[in-house]
Amino acid sequence: MSNFVQKTLLYATQQRKNIFIKKTRNALSSQEQFLINLLHFHKDTELGKEYLFNDITTIEQFQRRIPIWEYSGYELYIQRMAQGEKNILTPDPVVYFNTTSGSTGKQKLIPVTQHFQSTLRRANLTSIGFLDTALRSRSLKFGKLLVTNTANITGRTTSGIAYGPGGTGVMRMNKMLYQQLFAHPYTLLEVSDSMSRHYLCLLFALRDASMRGMIANFPMLVLRTCQYLEHYAEDLIQNLEFGEIASWLKLESEIRNALEKQFFAAPSRAAQLKSILKTNGKLTPKLAWSNLSFIATARGGTSNFYFERFPDYLENTPVFGAVYASAEGTFSIYSDLNTDGSILALESGFFEFVPQDQWEEAQPKTLLATEVKVGEFYRILMTNYSGLYRYDNGDVVEVVGFYNKTPLITFRYRRGGLLSSTTEKTTESHATQVMQALQQEFGVALEDFCITLTENDFPAHYLVNIELISDRPLSNPQAFLARFDQKLQEINVYYGAKRRDQVPPPRLRILVPGSFAIIRQRQLQKGIPDSQLKFPHISEDRNFLSGLVVEQEVRLPEDV
Numbered sequence: 001m002s003n004f005v006q007k008t009l010l011y012a013t014q015q016r017k018n019i020f021i022k023k024t025r026n027a028l029s030s031q032e033q034f035l036i037n038l039l040h041f042h043k044d045t046e047l048g049k050e051y052l053f054n055d056i057t058t059i060e061q062f063q064r065r066i067p068i069w070e071y072s073g074y075e076l077y078i079q080r081m082a083q084g085e086k087n088i089l090t091p092d093p094v095v096y097f098n099t100t101s102g103s104t105g106k107q108k109l110i111p112v113t114q115h116f117q118s119t120l121r122r123a124n125l126t127s128i129g130f131l132d133t134a135l136r137s138r139s140l141k142f143g144k145l146l147v148t149n150t151a152n153i154t155g156r157t158t159s160g161i162a163y164g165p166g167g168t169g170v171m172r173m174n175k176m177l178y179q180q181l182f183a184h185p186y187t188l189l190e191v192s193d194s195m196s197r198h199y200l201c202l203l204f205a206l207r208d209a210s211m212r213g214m215i216a217n218f219p220m221l222v223l224r225t226c227q228y229l230e231h232y233a234e235d236l237i238q239n240l241e242f243g244e245i246a247s248w249l250k251l252e253s254e255i256r257n258a259l260e261k262q263f264f265a266a267p268s269r270a271a272q273l274k275s276i277l278k279t280n281g282k283l284t285p286k287l288a289w290s291n292l293s294f295i296a297t298a299r300g301g302t303s304n305f306y307f308e309r310f311p312d313y314l315e316n317t318p319v320f321g322a323v324y325a326s327a328e329g330t331f332s333i334y335s336d337l338n339t340d341g342s343i344l345a346l347e348s349g350f351f352e353f354v355p356q357d358q359w360e361e362a363q364p365k366t367l368l369a370t371e372v373k374v375g376e377f378y379r380i381l382m383t384n385y386s387g388l389y390r391y392d393n394g395d396v397v398e399v400v401g402f403y404n405k406t407p408l409i410t411f412r413y414r415r416g417g418l419l420s421s422t423t424e425k426t427t428e429s430h431a432t433q434v435m436q437a438l439q440q441e442f443g444v445a446l447e448d449f450c451i452t453l454t455e456n457d458f459p460a461h462y463l464v465n466i467e468l469i470s471d472r473p474l475s476n477p478q479a480f481l482a483r484f485d486q487k488l489q490e491i492n493v494y495y496g497a498k499r500r501d502q503v504p505p506p507r508l509r510i511l512v513p514g515s516f517a518i519i520r521q522r523q524l525q526k527g528i529p530d531s532q533l534k535f536p537h538i539s540e541d542r543n544f545l546s547g548l549v550v551e552q553e554v555r556l557p558e559d560v
Contacts, residue, residue, distance in 0.1 A: 005180055010132050010142065016122060017129030020333070023346050024406040028370045032059055035350040038385060041115070046088045047077065047387070059368070063352075068363055068381060068390045071108050077387075078109050084159030089387025090115070096173065097163035098327035098386075099154060100425075109163060110327045116385040117173050119348045123330040124170070126347075127322045130335045131294065134320070138337070140293040143212030144183035146205045146285075148198045148225055151189035166327045167217060183211045187258055193250035194501050198228045200249065200259070203236050206273065207266050211289045215296040215322075218423055219306035222297050223458045226285055226313035233273075233283035241270035284313045296322045299340045300411035309458070324411050328393050329384045332409050341400040341408035344369055349384035353399075354392070359415075372399045372407050379415060419451060419538040421459045421503045424494040426451070431537050434487045442480055445469040448516040448537075454507070455542045461559070462506035465545055467515050474510070477554040481508040485556065508554040515548045 023030040036057065043053040056062050067073070074089070081088050082097065092113035100108045132142045151171050154164035162169075171178050171189065179186040184204035191197040202225070205211055216222045229236070239246055243265030245256060277283050286292055295314060297303070299321035307319065318337035323330050329349050332342035344351055346369075353372050358364030359379060372378060377398050383389045394415040401408040419426040431451050439446060447467040453460035464484055466474075474480055485506055489496035495503065536544075 006143070009177075009180070010128070013125045013129035013132060015129075016125045017133070020126045020343075020347060021404070024343060024404040027344070027346060027404075027406040028368065030346045031350055031369055034346065035059060035062060035383065038350065038383065041385075042089075042091060042387070044087070045091055045387075047389070063366065063390075066389050068354075068366075068392055070392050070394075074388065074391075078111060081111055082109055082157040082159065082161065082163075084157075084161075090385065092116075092385075094161055096169045097157065097161060098166040098169055099163050100166075100327040108327070109157075110166075110329075110388070111386050112169055112173075113385060113387075116329070117170075119385055120170055120325075120330055121174060121177075123323050123325075123333055123345050123348050127333045130333065131296075131320050131322070131337075134318075134335075134337045135293055138318070140318075141212055141291070142293070143210060143291075144205075144208055145181050145213045145215055145296075146183050146201060146211060146225070147178075147181075147189070147215050148201045148221070149189060149215075149217065150192075150194075150197065151186065152192060166325070183208050185259070185262060187255060191251060191255055195228070196249040196251055198225055199232060199236070199246070200251075202229055202232070203239055203245075204263070206236060206240055206288060207269060209269060209272070209289065210291055212291060212293045213296060214285060214292070214294075218298050218420070219303045219310070219319075220420070220422055220459060222295055223306060223309055223313070224422070227458060229285060229288065230282055230313070233277055237270050237273050237277065237283075240266050240273065286313065286315045286317060292317050294318050294320050294337065296320045298324070298411075299334070299342075300324065306458075324409070326393060326395070328388060328391060329382055329386060331380060331382065331395070331397075331411075335403060340410040342410070343403045344407050344409060346406060349382045351383075352381040352390065353378035353397075354381065369407055370405060374399050374401055377412065380409070417536055417538050417540075419453070419462070419540055421453060421462065422498055424492065424498040424503060426462075426488065426492050426495055426538060428537050430488060430492040430495070433491050434484060435537075437487055438480060438483055441483065442474065442476075443472075444474050444480075445472040447513070450516075450519075450536065450545060451538045452544055453540060453542060457504070459502065459504060461504050464506055464508045465511055465515075465548075466508070467511045467513065470513055477508055477510065477552065478556070481506060481554050481556060484508070505556045505559040507556075507559065509550045510552040510554070511545075512549040512551050515545075518548065519545065 039053040039056050042048045051065055077088050081094055086093060090111060090113050092115050094111045094113060096112040098110040098112055135142055149167050151168055153162040153168060156162050184201050188197060188200045191200060214222060235246060243263060245260055245263055276287050280287055295317055320337050321334035321342055324332040324342050330345045332345050334342040351369055352366035354364045354366055356377055377396055379392060380395050380397050382391050396412050396415055397409040398412050399407045400410050417428050435449055447469055449466045452463045452465060454463060468474055489499055
């Protein structure tokens with residue numbers, strides 16, 4: 001990225017940031033204006049006519065007329081959109097579908113239009129503006145980035161509309177912008193094999209000693225990239241020294257041919273890295289790129305667990321949350337480094353908050369952005385240009401403060417919980433379906449079960465913790481574990497995809513009788529009322545089952 005391009009980009013991001021800041025001083029009016037503009041634009045859609053958007057002139061009217069829906073309320077509409085029908089939820093044509101997995105493993109499709117994509121782009125540029133300001137305040141600089149996300153779509157609908165991860169859609173529709181930011185060719189992100197893609201991104205980025213940032217959706221993925229660099233350091237340096245693309249990498253032939261024309265030897269840089277490796281006995285990002293200024297990755301939720309490992313590879317490099325977003329849209333924008341609180345994304349959606357005492361209501365009463373209280377937890381509802389109105393995706397956030405008149409929120413958890421070794425998002429529903437099927441298949445009864453993750457592995461193994469009913473033994477534990485793996489791949493499509501080359505094999509732990517009684521007692525001692533005690537069947541808390549006695553641990557042959 002030339003100095004001119006960088007200066008032009010950063011000037012634009014500062015302008016966007018300043019516009020956003022101005023709106024944070026008038027959060028309520030900004031939100032109301034966003035909503036009324038959206039409803040007017042969507043008034044002639046099928047849903048707009050059904051709910052008389054044209055007559056809605058206030059937030060109160062909108063709340064009275066439009067129901068709160070989860071994905072199931074939109075599913076039939078979206079299926080029709082995927083088949084090519086137009087003007088259903090949005091007047092704009094759908095240019096892409098963001099994908100996410102549902103509670104049953106069935107894939108969700110979130111419509112992406114140009115208007116929706118513009119709101120995502122606006123939020124991303126605003127976050128870069130905040131990042132640039134935060135870096136300069138610490139005498140650090142924004143610059144070239146290492147990114148390893150795939151740019152490949154997952155597939156196409158029957159009408160030919162591409163679908164895939166939200167990040168893929170953002171990159172593909174903003175290719176001209178993002179390829180200016182990368183420390184490696186955009187083509188590398190089209191490599192299908194995950195490990196090969198990471199290797200090549202590292203290889204090309206290592207040529208540039210002045211690289212400034214690393215980006216990944218989740219902290220676990222940052223650690224994985226760090227581990228790849230450490231493990232393949234000698235190979236990478238050798239490739240760099242002689243200008244070679246390793247023959248053992250799994251590459252599409254046309255991509256290999258293109259990369260071999262672009263990659264040239266960099267003997268002086270290779271010598272520098274070889275000296276660093278010899279002196280330190282390892283190669284880490286902070287050693288390879290001494291001017292590394294920031295890591296951009298998700299904050300909140302379970303991120304703090306992984307951040308504990310960051311100093312091993314990244315020393316004191318600050319971490320920036322960028323945006324808190326999902327396939328459904330952007331919820332908030334981070335304004336500083338090393339903080340979990342982020343500013344509600346006033347330009348990306350109209351937001352409502354469901355207080356905890358309303359969580360069990362079918363149509364709960366909601367609060368507006370200016371009505372929430374610091375320290376309280378809320379389910380967050382979104383209305384945006386994807387065609388989702390008062391949409392509840394189950395995210396639970398905590399209000400941690402205010403930025404001017406706009407709440408600062410932190411993602412805490414997905415209602416019902418999620419489990420991820422990388423990014424496969426196994427839900428409690430997935431786990432329950434699998435274990436119910438296995439009990440029938442193996443004629444075994446379980447006192448209870450909880451799936452956790454191994455404590456010190458990156459990526460982590462699933463630990464299938466079960467307690468057997470004493471008179472119903474499990475005759476073939478290894479076959480049980482193998483079927484668990486197969487069944488979860490069938491039910492959770494993302495686990496199935498990631499299990500091939502990213503998620504390691506699961507392990508089975510048979511706990512001694514009485515184990516889960518101990519856990520339930522621990523929950524009660526934390527102050528959870530007995531009438532509301534809900535035992536989680538998945539947990540990313542690595543210490544959730546600590547202290548329990550394991551009667552037998554079973555592994556698959558590939559894990560022995």
